């Protein structure tokens with residue numbers, strides 16, 4: 065028997081586990097995750113109102129229904145073991161001792177930092193941490209203050225997710241799987257909200273997908289503006305050179321959508337329609353400095369033609385990408401990696417499937433060439449985990465959580481997420 069450990073049960077971990085399980089009869093595949101629940105960013109990153117995308121979990125969970133795949137939730141692999149309130153801890157060496165092959169599928173969810181004077185001031189939130197909060201991630205304990213004048217730095221889909229969720233009404237959000245306490249916090253001052261989506265590139269450079277722009281423009285009862293008076297009909301040469309050909313059509317669609325948005329005439333700061341939340345796309349503009357004593361009060365911006373503006377804001381969200389956690393895992397033997405932790409934070413969920421299949425084929429080739437089969441896998445690991453107090457979850461525990469969350473949901477909601485560790489522990493222990 066070959067024992068394979070996969071670290072991470074996001075899309076990459078699930079796709080590779082599924083493929084290996086199908087092709088390697090003589091393998092036991094154990095998928096570890098620090099979270100007590102599987103599916104990585106699909107549960108804790110993808111916007112809670114994108115229910116069709118969330119439903120991809122149905123495809124991902126197939127891996128765990130195979131006889132030779134095991135989900136082991138609530139176990140963090142880390143080079144320097146630490147005490148955590150929500151998971152047990154294993155070192156890379158302990159894994160190596162018990163598994164023949166180790167696959168890293170740990171993602172890349174460390175928020176990239178904005179390098180601005182005063183950037184750590186209260187009221188600024190990186191988009192990854194914000195997404196974990198609005199998804200009810202029970203391993204996070206922050207409660208952001210969401211004000212009325214919100215700057216979002218970044219022109220990608222994660223920035224648009226944040227803008228859309230901040231613009232939606234309570235009735236609209238109640239149909240999502242967003243926890244109630246988050247809906248309350250997000251919608252408190254929603255009708256008076258002014259959101260500025262700030263990016264340093266032109267409209268043609270913006271990384272949004274056209275479907276995401278269209279979705280936000282279709283929201284009823286919001287006012288939408290743009291600062292760029294001259295949106296071109298064609299992609300400019302610098303963009304043509306920079307982005308792959310397969311994205312050209314979508315970028316042209318973006319331009320067509322931007323042209324439909326009215327230009328903001330007059331002062332960016334003062335004009336606002338009565339009683340409607342407003343979204344303004346600001347192009348060709350770089351943030352220079354954050355201002356405020358205790359809490360962010362304004363952001364200084366500079367346009368490409370060197371015009372300077374001080375924009376009053378009470379909340380800043382940075383959505384400028386993700387990178388791998390700076391604390392890397394130290395293995396003594398070669399490992400495989402897959403998905404975002406290998407390729408960086410780019411691409412959609414399905415892109416990880418292609419990468420997982422290719423990586424799995426490399427593993428299968430290596431196994432066919434000869435891998436020693438003298439390790440005992442989970443039996444050895446279980447003895448170590450039994451000495452730690454944390455709750456370790458299995459796939460059947462997840463099914464119990466899933467059922468409980470679906471049953472607890474009110475009519476329009478797909479699920480009412482468990483967002484605290486004590487409730488989750490009580491539920492699992494009651495079923496043991």
Ligand SMILES: Cc1cc2nc3c(=O)[nH]c(=O)nc-3n(C[C@H](O)[C@H](O)[C@H](O)COP(=O)(O)OP(=O)(O)OC[C@H]3O[C@@H](n4cnc5c(N)ncnc54)[C@H](O)[C@@H]3O)c2cc1C
Nearest residue numbers: 072074075076097098104105109141170171403404412413
């Ligand atoms: C905010 C946000 C919204 C997104 N929305 C969409 C969308 O709408 N549509 C779309 O197609 N794509 C979306 N994406 C992209 C998509 O989520 C990624 O393509 C995908 O999740 C990457 O999969 P992964 O398995 O490589 O990483 P992840 O999904 O990040 O999974 C990594 C897993 O590894 C676990 N882990 C990490 N370190 C350890 C450790 N040391 N020990 C144990 N476990 C560990 C984590 O807990 C996690 O479960 C979004 C991404 C973000 C950040």
